[in-house]
Amino acid sequence: MxxxxxxxxxxxxxxxxxxxxxxxxxxxxxxxxxxxxxxxxxxxxxxxxxxxxxxxxxxxxxxxxxxxxxxxxxxxxxxxxxxxxxxxxxxxxxxxxxxxxxxxxxxxxxxxxxxxxxxxxxxxxxxxxxxxxxxxxxxxxxxxxxxxxxxxxxxxxxxxxxxxIDEEIILIYDFGGGTFDLTLITKSGNQLNVIAKDGVNKLGGKEFDDIVQHSIREDYEKAFGNKLPTDKLTGNRLQKIAEKIKIELNDADTPRNISKWIMVGRDAFEATFYYDIYAAQATQLIVKTEQAVNRCLRSLGMQFSDINKVVLIGGTSSSKLVYNFWKQKVGPQQELVYHQxxxxxxxxxxxxxxxxxxxxxxxxxxxxxxSVSTYNIGLIMANDPRRQIDLLIHRNTPLPVSSKKTYKVNPQQTEYVNIELCQFWDPQEDVHKLGTIKAGPFSLMSEFYLEVAVENRLNGTIGIKVRNADNGKDIKFEFIRKASDHKYDYQQQKSMVDNIYLNNYL
Ligand SMILES: Nc1ncnc2c1ncn2[C@@H]1O[C@H](COP(=O)(O)OP(=O)(O)OP(=O)(O)O)[C@@H](O)[C@H]1O
Ligand SMILES: [Mg+2]
Incomplete structure (x- = not known):
């Protein structure tokens, strides 16, 4: 199975x-x-x-x-x-x-x-x-x-x-606990075509919980004049309570304020949640998802009215607040569906x-x-002060796709060449450095062209190859991710999980 x-x-x-x-x-x-x-x-x-x-x-x-x-x-x-x-x-x-x-x-x-x-x-x-x-x-x-x-x-x-749904354009709108994702698809028989993707990395139910948590902290401070304790149990409980209240607010049939007695240690205090204040802040989060939807449509030269169906999935999508937001946006010819x-x-x-x-x-x-590539993929010479991006793969290009770029190298001047690999939607705003391709040391003594080939696979991951463009021979390279104080070491982490007793059965 x-x-x-x-x-x-x-x-x-x-x-x-x-x-x-x-x-x-x-x-x-x-x-x-x-x-x-x-x-x-x-x-x-x-x-x-x-x-x-x-x-x-x-x-x-x-x-x-x-x-x-x-x-x-x-x-x-x-x-x-x-x-x-x-x-x-x-x-x-x-x-x-x-x-x-x-x-x-x-x-x-x-x-x-x-x-x-x-x-x-x-x-x-x-x-x-x-x-x-x-x-x-x-x-x-x-x-x-x-x-x-x-x-x-x-x-x-x-x-x-x-x-x-064959031949329809469908927007899959996935608003979950921690992320927001959207995909435009069409279907034809057994073929599913993803035509564009977008999303927001840290936007999900947690941000809605945080609005409620913030309000609880304020009420606690008002009641006792000091900040909420930071112990583990209070933190764990606060998260649970905030999520419950959030769901109540999000799902309210008619807007209403909620009052709750909350226990922290031996202290009890009454917290009040004003629907209008909560809804205004929560709507700002939903607007961010709308902006991502519009950005995605714009990248294809399309408009919201070109979509036939909006399919809402993910826990946050199942709330009335999100549903009602989109209900107001869809036209009479468009369908808004919940699907498990x-x-x-x-x-x-x-x-x-x-x-x-x-x-x-x-x-x-x-x-x-x-499917298509989610991001633009590019290379930046590590020591380029202008940090010019060489764009290798455009977003929304059918996958798999590969592309290459050559750089002139003089081994007498440099032992290694460092080239950054990055992904981004907008080169002015959100260039995300994935790591550095450190090529070398070189065995040749004379100038040559170094070729970096980047492949975006069907599963969205990236493969890298480095060659000597003149003779076609592979060049040794290392891919270095961001250095950090606590280095992730696979063997050490594996032995930690292998040696722990996962007690999940009664
Ligand atoms: N009726 C509701 N109103 C508002 N939020 C809700 C409701 N029901 C569930 N949620 C929220 O949905 C989130 C969980 O959704 P889901 O299980 O889809 O997320 P996930 O798949 O774990 O996260 P992600 O897909 O973002 O990684 C939680 O934040 C939960 O509080
Ligand atoms: Mg999910």
Whole structure:
């Protein structure tokens, strides 16, 4: 069997295919009614707890921090947690605990276990972030056949039983716990065409939670004259309360203020949430998603009215506030649909995973996925004071695509050549440096042309090749990511996860 995993900022969901070829969710091994695993972990000495188990335990382990929102740190090389022995845990390593938990659930649930998996990533993830997810799978001993973008997976699932969408232009609007992603797709038979992508990296349910958290802190200060304590338990509880109140505000049928008594340690105080103030701030966040939608359409020379359907997925999308915002925007000819907002990504990933397996299930439909590059990809000579970007690959180019650039090198003047690899939407605003290609040392003594070839693969990751353009021979190079104090070391992180007891079963 194969597994599709939606590794979300807030929730992780896994799905597999039933005999009739339709995707089903994998339940938690401790509770068959629960099909969602919170993307959190708790580490206590040599034991780790992931998902629902960690959620149930945090009140009894008040000095332990719940490690959450680790998905936000993919690609940063910053540790997300330090354990009691001061070991640094990286986002990949914590993610691998959640993946292991889901994998264990699948092994218990599926009669023949599972063989391979597909994990989803946000469509706007850059190369480093995508490779972090692949690394997390490796740390969890998950055999990965592919990664696929979250809205694309959702589109596959949506398209699998909506045959009539052929030739329509569909906007998949994925507003989740930590990220906002959008994808424009068309479908024709079994072929799914992704025509453009966009998104906002750190924009999700968490930003809505933060509005409520801020208001709670203010009310606490008003009541007691000092700042809210910063201990772990208060932090964990505050996050939970804020999320609950946020959902109440977002889903209110009629605008109304909410008052709640909140306990912090032995102190109780009344916090009040004014609907209008909350809604105004929350709407500003939704407007940011609208700006990304417009930017994406503009990049194709299209307008909002060119879209036939808007499919809302992700937990934040399932709120009334977001729905009503878009309801006002869609015209009479356009459709606004909810489509299993919490599970369609995992189910689409399972369909995609199955399309790779050569099992003999006749019900499995082959999938022909055509996609485009998410970002512009360019190179910058590291010592160029003007920092001029040589654009190699345009965004929205059909994948896979490769392109190359040559640079004149004089080995007598320089032992190494450093070239930065970057991805961006707008060269004036958001150039993201992925790392430095350090080519050399060179064996030649005379001038030659060095050729850097960059490939953007179907899964959105980038491959690099460096050659001598004159004789075609490969040149040695190293790809150096951002240096940091705490270096991520695969072997060391792997031994940490392999030597921890993941206690997820009663
Ligand atoms: N009715 C609701 N109103 C507002 N927010 C909601 C509602 N239901 C769920 N959410 C929020 O949705 C978020 C979780 O959504 P989801 O499970 O789609 O995210 P995720 O897949 O984990 O994250 P991402 O896709 O961004 O990595 C949480 O922030 C949760 O509070
Ligand atoms: Mg999601």
């Amino acid at each position: 194969v597994l599709g995993i939606d590794l979300g900022t807030s929730n992780t969901v896994a799905a597999s295919l039933s005999r009739d070829g339709s995707p089903v969710l994998i339940p938690d091994a401790n509770n068959k009614d629960v099909q969602i695993t919170p993307s959190i972990a708790l580490i206590e000495g040599r034991k780790a707890y992931a998902g629902n188990f960690a959620e149930n335990l945090y009140e009894t382990l008040p000095d332990k921090q719940i490690i959450s929102f680790f998905k936000r740190s993919f690609g940063t090389q910053d540790p997300v947690y330090f354990d009691d022995d001061k070991n640094a845990w990286f986002s990949e390593t914590v993610a691998s605990l959640v993946l292991r938990k889901v994998k264990n659930d699948a092994e218990l649930y599926l009669p023949d276990g599972y063989k391979q998996a597909v994990i989803t990533v946000p469509a706007h993830y850059n190369d480093v972030q995508r490779k972090s997810v692949i690394e997390a799978a490796r740390l969890a001993d998950l055999e990965l056949t592919a990664i696929i973008e979250e809205p694309v997976a959702a589109a596959l699932f949506y398209g699998s039983f909506n045959k009539k 907002p919490l599970s369609s990504v995992a189910k689409g990933a399972a369909l995609y995973a199955a399309s790779f397996s050569n099992g003999n299930n006749q019900e499995i439909v082959p999938i022909d996925l055509k």
